[in-house]
Amino acid sequence: MxxxxxxxxxxxxxxxxxxxxxxxxxxxxxxxxxxxxxxxxxxxxxxxxxxxxxxxxxxxxxxxxxxxxxxxxxxxxxxxxxxxxxxxxxxxxxxxxxxxxxxxxxHWRAGAQDALVPVMENQKVDFAQFQYNIEERSAEKTILPAAADNGVATMINVPFGRGRLFNATEGKDIPEFAEEFATSWGQFYLKFILSHPAVTCVIPATNKPHHMVDNAGAGKGRLPDTKERQRMIDFVDAL
Ligand SMILES: NC(=O)c1ccc[n+]([C@@H]2O[C@H](COP(=O)([O-])OP(=O)(O)OC[C@H]3O[C@@H](n4cnc5c(N)ncnc54)[C@H](OP(=O)(O)O)[C@@H]3O)[C@@H](O)[C@H]2O)c1
The missing domain is CATH 3.20.20.100 (NADP-dependent oxidoreductase domain)
Structure with missing residues (x-):
């Protein structure tokens, strides 16, 4: 497996x-x-x-x-x-x-990961890995802009909130506007992350081949634009 x-x-x-x-x-x-x-x-x-x-x-x-x-x-x-x-x-x-x-x-704890910023600013590192997903967006305020400013590649962990994001959408279809760029909730969540301009790559965890196929689908086709990103946030916030 x-x-x-x-x-x-x-x-x-x-x-x-x-x-x-x-x-x-x-x-x-x-x-x-x-x-x-x-x-x-x-x-x-x-x-x-x-x-x-x-x-x-x-x-x-x-x-x-x-x-x-x-x-x-x-x-x-x-x-x-x-x-x-x-x-x-x-x-x-x-x-x-x-x-x-x-x-x-x-780092992976949203409350602690701002401590990555001074290291990015003062020491030469190539990559920073931290948490960012549609529900936990605090990285947008500090770490993602700091990574872009300092030329640091970003690797996003915990993209599904450790799987918790799927609980909220269980049994629900993805919204119609998202069908243009995603065919599943996995792709919806991953494409939200990948469409942030300072994100380099994302590392979803799975032990199931069919989830791997699904997640790999997020690497294909177009990404949501700025307006669509906001609609995605509004949709998930309202759940
Ligand atoms: N630096 C750090 O300290 C740190 C901390 C945490 C994580 N990480 C890294 O980040 C990676 C991911 O984080 P994470 O494991 O905490 O959580 P995650 O990727 O947010 O969530 C994983 C969960 O999502 C489920 N899942 C995956 N793809 C799915 C799909 N297409 N449809 C439905 N469910 C799906 C998985 O279940 P199934 O297995 O059943 O698919 C699993 O329960 C880790 O493997 C690790 O490499 C790093």
Whole structure:
């Protein structure tokens, strides 16, 4: 099933797989599946580091290469801003050596993620990962404009509010005006995110191949314009 999800992602033109040492064995699972499918190096692998301290942090960073079966990781991120300065120093050195293509920072709690902004402004990072969805739009005020101003690519996590957004629309059709650009609630929510000009990519989670097909559909066809985005917000706010 998980192999099918990854294969479906890649067959649909998607590339990004986001993992982390703290996701209960996820790096090893992703690494083994990509190796067994023969797609290591064909996907864009993003992982994180969250362990504090010099040596423990280095050990965690090194272990990711072993578990993902690669000498070069596309994106390494400081997880939830733990030990940020020390981790970014190591990441920059290893980026120079070609072990990382890109380095970044992440958070996921909307109430805490504004702390990403000074790091984006004062340290050179390539990516910032944070929460943004049609219900939790506080990133529009600070982080998304800061990312655009500082040339930082954005990776959006928790796009469905951890699945909660589907509860509100269960049994309901998407509104007629949205049928021009979406065929499902999954695509409605993802296209809302992708149509923000400062969003680079989005990482919905699923363990179901048919949801992967659905979500990959958000990468195709046109995106809503500014007026349609407002109609989407009004529709969801009124539910
Ligand atoms: N940096 C951080 O600290 C941090 C924190 C949280 C998350 N993240 C990243 O963000 C990713 C996504 O966040 P998340 O897992 O919290 O939540 P999410 O993507 O907002 O929601 C996932 C939920 O949506 C459901 N779903 C997915 N596609 C669907 C579809 N097309 N139709 C109906 N239901 C659908 C999934 O169920 P099924 O499995 O049944 O499809 C799952 O229950 C994570 O995998 C992780 O990579 C990072």
């Amino acid at each position: 998980r192999a099918e999800v990854i294969q479906t992602l890649l067959d649909s033109g998607g590339t990004i797989i986001d993992t982390a040492p703290s996701y209960r064995g996820s790096e090893g699972v992703v690494g083994d599946l990509c190796r067994d499918l023969g797609v290591t190096g064909k996907s864009f692998l993003a992982t994180k580091v969250r362990t504090e301290g010099e040596q423990d942090g280095l050990d965690e960073l090194n272990e990711s290469f072993d578990l993902l079966h690669t000498d070069s990781i596309d994106l390494i991120q400081v997880h939830n801003l733990v030990d940020t300065d020390r981790k970014l120093t190591t990441m920059r050195e290893w980026q120079q050596e070609g072990r990382y293509r890109y380095i970044g920072i992440t």
